[in-house]
Amino acid sequence: MRRIHTMMTFTRAARLLILLILLALLGFGCGPMKYGPIKSSDTLSTPNLLVEADAAWQAKRYEVAELYYADALERSDLVRSELPTVYSRLAKSAIENEHPQQARLALEAWGNIDTKVLYRLDWELPYLDAMAALDKTERLRNHLKWVLESDAVPWETKWEVGLWYNSYFIEKQNAERALDVLDGFYKQAPDDVARAGFEHEFLTRLQAMSDDDVEALSVAVNSANQWRFPYAMTAFERGVRSVDSEEAWPANWRTLRNISVNAELVDMDPLRSRLADLESRYGLPTVGLALALPVTGPYAKVGIKILRGTGLAQWRLAQDGVNVDIKVINTQIPGWEARLDALPDHYSVVGGPLRVNAFKRLYEAGSPGKNILKERAVFSFMGSLGDKIEGEDAWRFFTSRNDEVRSLVSLTVDQLGIRDLAVLYPEEKFGRTMSETFYREAAPLGGRIKGMQSYPSRELKQWSKRVSKLLKVPANFSENKDIPLEMPDFGAVFIPDGWSQAQTLLPNFFFYEGDQLVFLGPGLWSRALDSTKGIDEHYYRLAICPGAWWADSDGGRNLQNALTEEGLGKADFWVALGYDFIRFAGQFGVLPSNWDADDVNTRIQSAQGMDFSMAPITWTKSGVASQELFLFSPVRNGKQLVDVEKLKVRIAKAKARRERRMKAYEKRIDAKMKKSRRSSATNPDIPPTH
The missing domain is CATH 3.40.50.2300 (Response regulator)
Structure with missing residues (x-):
């Protein structure tokens, strides 16, 4: 009752305003009388008031209709069965008269006495118009979400609501939302007949739009959505309007034909028919x-x-x-x-x-x-x-070189968690260029270059020395092979050289206890692996290379x-x-x-x-x-896609082996020290081992 009372209070004020407007129209001699004589509602019984209100409504005299319907709501003898018609026509008249607040109050009062009207089109559209006129952006966003998620709103209502929001977002110059909202409602269509009807209605509206509006909408079309409704139809309409001469025809024909063949629409006939008309006019281009x-x-x-x-x-x-x-x-x-x-x-x-x-x-x-x-x-x-x-x-x-490097660094840093990297490159143009690219691209992707070493591409005897230099192997390593080497300060090394060179280089890393390193190769490895057999997998379990071709994709x-x-x-x-x-x-x-x-x-x-x-x-x-x-890993008979989880396990096992060797060495040294101390205690003439 409180809501209805508020409504009645507001309508009295609105009635006075409307009455003043009508009197001004009738009394100041501004041309011929537009509305004719207006009967005072005070002299009319409620049934007669409704008769006059209905007559004004039918004659589209919305100022009069709004006044009479507002008055009717104040009558205590107004029959309840009349309320839906009164609220509906009052709201629509108020919209026509640019009184959105009056319309809103009428619709809310109607909804309070019957919540089912919220699913009806004659409630939804005036409500949306009122909210838009009142600039209730948040309310409109929430209402759109409610309609989309509601199973109780019938498709016929959703259809019109979707089209209303499409027009609303076009006016707001928001092309993405204008098409996205249609996409959302289209997916809820109950069957192909409903979807086809929705397509036809939107196509009719598209054809009625200005060139500027169609052009603005087409900005929302991209490679990911270009075959779906409503994006395909928008792109097609733009293509049709771009065909303004024989010179422009070949450029647009391919686009129009692609859409007419590949679009995911229920009814393709309207598009194909329009394309056929253009083809008959301009011919098939070569x-x-x-x-x-x-x-x-x-x-x-x-x-x-x-x-x-x-x-x-x-x-x-x-x-x-x-x-x-x-x-x-x-x-x-x-x-x-x-x-x-x-x-x-x-x-x-x-x-x-x-x-x-x-x-x-x-x-x-x-x-x-x-x-x-x-x-x-x-x-x-x-x-x-x-x-x-x-x-x-x-x-x-x-x-490109950048493509190769980015793919390698991204996997190493983001998926394997290895940020510290090194480069071992041949002293020739390709190797220097690739190493520079790797150095330049690694930092933005989170990589840190901890080591960079070159080697003469034609002097194989120097390769082992350059690997040992990169790994910072002590000069006396050959005399003390029993002593474990320090772990390198990087976890992966990029080797921009051919596959045959890699087969010679990688064993040197194993000789210097670098078997826990991830080896990153260029696309040259991938292309070579397409025809390589009998690979010794021992050296390549942690190797990775990029490639643009995968036969099993x-x-x-x-x-x-x-x-x-x-x-x-x-x-x-x-x-x-x-x-x-x-x-x-x-x-x-x-x-x-x-x-x-x-x-x-x-x-x-x-x-x-x-x-x-x-x-x-x-x-x-x-x-x-x-x-x-x-991204590939070399295997015995070629290559296979990288398995990141397997790589992680293999890296962990290699590091564990290295740690066990270090602990075993420390244990031997400790035992040797203890033995030396015991010998020194029993024989003072023997100096202790340090």
Whole structure:
């Protein structure tokens, strides 16, 4: 009763305000009378008052309707069965009249007499409008959570509430929440029919939005959500609106087709129908890709493997209706860069080359006044672009030195708990570069470099001495091998050299009692282990190396199955590289004639969400690539994924062996000292042993 009394008190004040407004409209000669004569509610019986209120409501005379319905609530003879209609229409009239507090009080009073109305649409929408007008942000957030979690609210109400919140967050310029809220309600749809209806309603609203609103919403679409509702539909609508010319069509066609094929929607027909209309208008574009690879000469074997992967990808894309025209430029033939430069403009994306010297030819050669890197978007198959800026001058589709080092340091520091590290590197370019990278990358990841030692790469006799120097082995070790060596002040050592060199180096650590150390190798080890058999596991139980290819990964198995189906042999890293690149670059479409780095980086963000057969590569928004590498341990017949828990156990056992040896030595020394003291006591002429 207290709540109803409060309501009645408020409505008297509101009634006076509304009455004054009406009198002003009627009495000051501002044009023709809009509302006609208003009967005084005091002269009307309650039934007649309701008749007048209903008439005003039907005529959309909301100021009058609000006044009459508010008066009706003060009548003691108002029939209880009339209350739902009175509260509902009073609230909606108050919203129309921009009196949100009046609406709120009416709705709360209605909810107090019947809590079931909270599940009804004619209560929910006015309540949300009132809360928004009163700027009750916290109340709206809590109410959204309640509706989502309530099993009592019917789907028909949730549907409309979800759409209301979508519009609300769009007005608040919060694209992430605008789409996220639809995602949350969509997942609660009771069946496919309900989900399809929700899709159609949102698509209708999308098509009615301005270009600016659609563009703002599309910011919330990313590689993780791009195939789901409502993100896929938002990206599709943005793509449709971007097709404003024949030049823009090839670039957007691939995006639209990807969504129309891969989106996780119940009803794909509206999207496919709109794409078909565009295809009939502009035709099916052909995507041109160039590959700069060695097809003859010393690196031909690698180049041909890459082409085997690209051929498979081209065939698979053709089966999906995507025509990719591939031109292969043999980088072993003089003048290859001129042939690349002479290709038609629609070959706007290039994969390769493999070698640094070939990459330099792309900007040192070309026709007079031309720089091929500025004419075509080049994705090199190299770990570094040298002095060129990644994401601006060119791009990388390959594992970098930083990728290898980060993966090793992260595992060592974060999972094995080893922070103190050392580096033993060969005195040649690759070894020095990798050791510098390791030194630079370790500190930000929590690593501390406690030792760094080089060795001459061609003087094997020096290797043992350099290992002993790194381990700080005493000079007289060969004369006192019975004395245990001090534990090194680091727990892992990085050795940036080839696998065959590692097979010679690692036994030296065991000779100097370094068998408890974790040995970190580069990706060279991983690639060598793909074809290595009969490994002596004794020296490599604590060895780790990174790699971009793992045949038993989901992507690796899918690639091998596809190769087997087409009779194209065995998969490996290079085949996977070619296969992944064509599927990745095939999503770009044709770059516009005036493309810049931002155009490429934007397309990368969409394309990178594909399923890779090798370790996935991701790019920042500025176009810098990084690869989440697999980590391997050498085993007798190749390699296997690192088992961190097994490594921890092996490290603990190796340290325990070292401690037992030290204790045994100390025990022998102690026994020897006791024996010496006894001998000195029985024979004073014999000096004690110190």
